[in-house]
Amino acid sequence: MARVTVEDCVLKVPNRFELVLLAAQRARNISRGEQL
Numbered sequence: 001m002a003r004v005t006v007e008d009c010v011l012k013v014p015n016r017f018e019l020v021l022l023a024a025q026r027a028r029n030i031s032r033g034e035q036l
Contacts, residue, residue: 006019
């Protein structure tokens with residue numbers, strides 16, 4: 001699996017705080033059994 005850095009992600013989501021919220025939501029979805 002490729003290593004993804006914050007710098008890479010900021011190109012797609014310019015606000016780091018929004019990026020944290022999106023990552024948290026994705027983690028919750030995965031923990032509920034959503035496909036990777």
